[in-house]
Each structure stands twice: as C-alpha cells, then as structure tokens.
Amino acid sequence: TLALVRNYLPSCGWVVRGGWNIADCTSHAYDIEGMHVGSVGAGRIGLAVLKRMKPFDVHLHYTDRHRLPEETEQELGLTYHATVESMVPVCDVVTINCPLHVGTELMFNEELIYKMKRGAYLVNTARGKICERDAVAKAIEECQLAGYAGDVWFPEPPSWDHPWRCMPRHGMTPHVAGATL
Numbered sequence: 001t002l003a004l005v006r007n008y009l010p011s012c013g014w015v016v017r018g019g020w021n022i023a024d025c026t027s028h029a030y031d032i033e034g035m036h037v038g039s040v041g042a043g044r045i046g047l048a049v050l051k052r053m054k055p056f057d058v059h060l061h062y063t064d065r066h067r068l069p070e071e072t073e074q075e076l077g078l079t080y081h082a083t084v085e086s087m088v089p090v091c092d093v094v095t096i097n098c099p100l101h102v103g104t105e106l107m108f109n110e111e112l113i114y115k116m117k118r119g120a121y122l123v124n125t126a127r128g129k130i131c132e133r134d135a136v137a138k139a140i141e142e143c144q145l146a147g148y149a150g151d152v153w154f155p156e157p158p159s160w161d162h163p164w165r166c167m168p169r170h171g172m173t174p175h176v177a178g179a180t181l
C-alpha cells in the first residue's frame with residue numbers, strides 16, 4: 001500500500017535509469033495520513049493489515065461477513081460496512097484480504113471498480129481471480145484507479161501479454177507473499 005501511494009516503484013525506476021528529477025517522482029506520490037483505507041475481509045490477514053495501518057493516522061474501514069467485536073472496532077477506530085458496495089465509495093485505498101469463493105470471484109468487476117472513489121488505489125494480495133483482469137486495466141488507463149498492486153494473478157503464471165504486466169502505476173510482483181511471511 002505504501003509503495004503504491006508513495007509512488008515508490010516508478011521513483012526507483014527513475015534512479016535506476018540515471019534520473020534525479022524529484023518533480024517527476026512526486027507527481028503521483030501522496031501521504032497516506034488522513035486517507036480512508038478499507039479492507040475487504042477482516043479475518044486473520046485482514047485484521048493484521050488494519051492493525052498495521054493504524055499508526056499511519058488513517059481512517060480505517062472494513063467489510064466482512066462477520067462483524068468484529070465492538071472492543072476491536074473501538075480499539076482500532078474501525079468503521080464497519082455491511083457490504084463492499086457501501087465501503088468502496090468512501091475509501092482512498094481498498095485492500096483485498098478475503099478468500100476466493102463463488103461470492104468473491106470477479107467481485108472487483110467494472111461495475112464495482114467504478115463505484116470506487118475516482119483516483120483510489122486497489123491492493124490485491126488475496127487471489128487474482130477476485131479482480132476482473134480487463135476491468136482493472138481499463139480503470140487504470142482511464143484514471144478511475146490511481147494504482148493497482150499485489151502479488152496474485154489469474155492465471156498464474158500470467159501470460160507475457162497479460163495487461164497487468166505493462167499497465168502504468170502498478171506494483172505487481174510474482175506470488176511471493178506466502179513465501180516471505
């Protein structure tokens with residue numbers, strides 16, 4: 001999330017190519033402080049993500065089939081949303097931390113992505129098939145999404161012409177998170 005919002009990967013690329021134009025690096029870099037960050041899923045991983053984001057002085061939101069205990073919501077300052085459709089319009093960053101099943105497959109399709117705030121960021125470290133491949137690429141191209149990141153693809157490994165490989169403002173890696181926890 002931080003690497004995406006802070007424009008870290010493109011900035012690193014500027015340095016690797018011998019550049020040093022700070023204006024080019026900061027044109028798409030923002031401070032996450034004060035942003036609204038929402039998690040789709042608040043199980044073991046989703047709750048851990050929310051706990052890690054709290055020190056950055058962000059407004060935390062979540063949606064899950066099972067509401068967290070009131071004490072947990074108060075401790076973290078969480079706002080619960082009964083549906084993903086009610087959460088995404090208020091979030092600057094949406095992070096997907098739910099399992100893949102019939103109800104989440106292709107959940108982030110064109111319709112849902114265009115309900116998000118224009119210029120929001122989408123981070124998917126759950127399963128690639130939760131996001132519709134072409135809808136994400138289109139939303140990046142049209143600046144509906146400011147960025148997309150994750151380490152999950154569909155299919156894996158992705159083909160050489162998979163649109164996420166070359167779309168701008170992405171932070172995609174091979175599926176390595178499980179091996180580095």
